Amino acid sequence: MATVNERLAESLRVLKKYQEKNDYSVIHSKDTLGTTHTNRLLGNGYLQPIIKGWYMSSLPGNEGDTTVWYTSYWHFIAAYANNRFGNDWSLSAEQSLAFYSGNYVVPKQVVIRASKAGNNIIQLKYSDTLLDVTATLPRQIVKESQFGLNVYSMAEALLYCSPQYFITNRIEAQTCLESLRDASEIIALASDKGNSTRAARIVGALNAIGRTDQADKIMQMMKRLGYDLRPENPFEEGKDFASVILQRSPYSIRIQLMWEKMRKQIIELTPPSIINVDIEKVLANMDANYVKDSYHSLSIEGYRVTDELIERVRSGEWDPKDVKQDSDSRNALAARGYYQAFQSVRESVKSILQNKGKAGDIVAEQLQNWHFELFEPCVQAAIIPASDLVGYRKHQVYIRGSKHTPLNPDAIVDAMQTFYTLLSQEENVLVRSILGHFFFVYIHPYMDGNGRTARFIMNAMLVTGDYSWTIIPIEKRDEYMSALEMASIKGDIIPFAEFIYSLIGNIV
Known part of the structure; x- marks a missing residue:
């Protein structure tokens, strides 16, 4: 038996x-x-x-861990809807636009449109709900590639989303309008069903963001078809629009728009005092903070390290080949990797200060080296192959306890190129520090080490901009993660900026 x-x-x-x-x-x-x-x-x-x-x-x-649910959420929605309605269903126009803009945040309520729906609210995990509504389907159902969800085409979603969407979800709406390659489908859909009011709204939106060529195209063709459009701007009046600097993927456009919105939020805050120290004092300050920084940064990531272990790693009394308890220890490998990465960051900071180079440019050039050093001890200990440290991740990752879904692997290269460009062009040191940290973890380009690398980015920007090396203490981990979640889900960077400001200059 x-x-x-x-x-x-x-x-x-x-x-x-x-x-x-x-x-x-x-x-x-x-x-x-x-x-x-x-x-x-x-x-x-x-x-x-x-x-x-x-x-x-x-x-x-x-x-009780929400990560399991958020990891499975969209797979469940697709499987459930397919099981109930076959292929005759779709998500709402608004949720479709969220996907097209690169926003995969799990909503509190997802709406499924189907001709055979029962207009029911179904209670899911953690107070999330599913509403199935009896409704007509879009003219064209598009199969979303990552989860197999049925969505609107982008053009039809822009036409049929609620007017309020352009105000409440401005970044998603503008990302999709910027991504619209040609207005022909808008014209075809609007003319077939006589939706002149909806077409006028899209014309107003395109004019508002500066895409007058496509707006004029819609106006001219609709006029030839017998429609007299009266364009109206659906976006909130009095709001400035960021000009998109790079036409790459929707993910790239979205990051640019978010950066511009968030930098304005940060600049409006009262900055902390600067310290104006010379290069030797900056490097000495880094060295003095190494042990505490290593302890708190590794502890935030769930490693269990001691000051004694960190000091042993720094002093060179560590060899994975000779000390069995260390070669078998995830914590010791992480501590050694942190030491090596810290030294690499130190050299980058020294280079920025000596050569008076642009901090964003040098960090963009050296960041891959920092990440490699974090995990080089694991390569030496034959735990991971060296090839795992080449390039960006090739699989989807999820963040424990977060509703934010990091970008899919196919989007990372474009997103990181945009990130580096924005980092290099940004002149405000506090914006570079805070958004450098935030957008790195938002993209989550690696399978592991994203948080530690993000904190290195933040501090490299701070210490080369007349601020002190800033330690995020493990005791404030919940506040730290909550502020990052607010920025990722709600687009509000103020709690995170205020949190970092409160720590600058403090001794842990």
Whole structure:
């Protein structure tokens, strides 16, 4: 007779086979894996219920961790809607525009439009809800590539979204308008259904952001078709629009628009006092702060390190080949990597100060080296291959406890090029420091080490701009993460900027 562990292992093999075949972790009905296997996996924490008859993969001990839910959320929405409505459904025009703009934040309520819907509100995990509404479908249903969701085409979503969307979701709306390559589909949709009012709204929006060529094209063609458009600006009156400096992907456009909005928020705040120190004092201040900075930065990421371990790493009394307890220790490898990266950052700071070079340019050039040094000890210990440290991540990542979904791997190169450009062009040191940190973790270009690297970016900008090296203490981790979440989800950078300002110059 099979042991308890053997039976559990068999159930896990069944789950693994299902996941490999379906490429996602959402399961419908106990019949999919078999009732016995499903119950066993539920009982041992390898599955969690979503709603009746629907389950998601998990790990024991993750009960109550929202990360499992946010990781599975859009996969569940697609699977659930396909199961109920076949292909005859779509998300709302507003949610479609969010996706086109690169915003995959999990909403408190998602709306599914379907001709056979029941106008029901379904309670999901953590107070999230799903509303299915009886409604006509868009003329063209587009299959979203990352999760297989049915969405509007961008042009039809712009036409049919609520007028209020241009005010409440200005960045998403402008990102999509900037990404619209040609207005022909707008014209075709508007003329087919006689939607002159909606077309006039799009003309007003295009004029507002400076895309007068496409606005004129719509006006002229609609006039030839017999429509007298009266353009109206759907955006909030009196608001300035950032000019998009780089026409890359929608993700690139979105980051540029967010940067411009957030820099204005930061500049309006009262800045902390500067210290005006020379190069030797800057480097001495970095050296003096190394132990405390290493302890707090690593602790924020969940590593358990001691001052003694950090000092041993700095003094050279560390060798993964000779000291077995260290080569087996995730904490020791992280501490050694932090030391090596810190020295690399120090050299970059020295270069900026000696050569009076632009901080943004040098950080952009050296950042890959910093990240490599963070994990070089893991390469030496044969824990990860060196190839893992080349380039950016190739898989999707999620942030524990956050509703923010970092960019998909295909979007990272464009996003990082835009990030480097913005960092290099930014003249305000506090904007560079705060947005350099924020946008790096927002993009999350690596599989690991993003938080530590972001804090290096922030401090490299601060110390080369007459401010002190600033330590984010582990005791303030919750406040730190909450402020980052507010910026990521709500687009409000003020709590994060005020949090950093409160720490500048403080001794931990």
